[in-house]
Amino acid sequence: MFICIEGLDGCGKTTQAKLLAKKLRKSHNAVYTAEPSSGKIGTYIRKSYLYGEKRLSIVLEALLFAADRIEHVENEVIPALNEGCLVISDRYVYSSLAYQGAAGLSLEWIEKVNAHALQPDLAVFIDVTPETVMNRLKPKKSVMETLDTQKKVREIYLKFVEDRRLTRINGDKSENEVAKEVCKVVTKFLDAFR
Ligand code: TYD
Secondary structure, eight states: OOOEEEETSSHHHHHHHHHHHHHHHHHHHEEEEEESOHHHHHHHHHIIIISSSOOHHHHHHHHHHHHHHHHHHIIHHHHHHTTTTTEEEEHHHHHHIIIITTOOOHHHHHHHHHTTOOSSSSSEEEOOOOOHHHHOOSSSSSSTTTTHHHHHHHHHHHHHHHTTTTTTEEEESSSHHHHHHHHHHHHHHHTTTO
C-alpha cells in the first residue's frame, strides 16, 4: 500500500507522517519517505530553489517536481513496495496539483505530466487554516510561504476533498489528537483490504 500525507506548509504533516510510520512499523512494515525527495533533483529543489529569491517559471517548477517524483518512485517507493512495506509519503502528486495549480497551471496539464507517477492508494489531507500556518514560527519561510499562496493551495486541496480523492483530517488540534485521527483513518482503510 502506498499512502501520502498532504497539507499546507507548517500544518504538521511531516511530524504526523513520521509518527504514523513509527506506529505502523511493526504491524505493517511501514516506512517514511518524502517529497521533494533526497535524490539529485529533490536536493536541488530543496537547497537551491525553495529558499532562493523568488519562484522561477511555473512550468519549470512543475516539471522539476514531476521529475523528482519519477526519481522518488523509481528509487524509493517501488523498491520498498516490492519488499512488502507500507510506504508513507510526506507529500506527493497532490502537492503539485495544489501548489502549481495555485500558481496558475491547469490541473489537467499537471495530471498529464505526472501520468507516469504511481497512483497512491490513500491520500490524507491535514487541514489547518492558512492564517494559522503563517503565524507559526519558522526561522525562514520558503518562496511558497505567503498567505495568498497558502490560501489558494488550500482551496485546491479542499476541491479534492469534495471529489473524495483526499480524506480530510482537522489538523487544528493537539499533535496527539491529530495523530490518533490519522491512525484511525489509515488503519480503517488498511483493514478494509485484509
Ligand atoms: P516541504 O514539505 O515543506 O519540504 P521540507 O520539509 O523539506 O521543507 O515541501 C517543500 C515545498 O515544496 C512546499 O512549500 C510545497 C512545495 N511543493 C510543490 O510546490 N510541489 C510539489 O509537487 C511538492 C512535492 C512540493
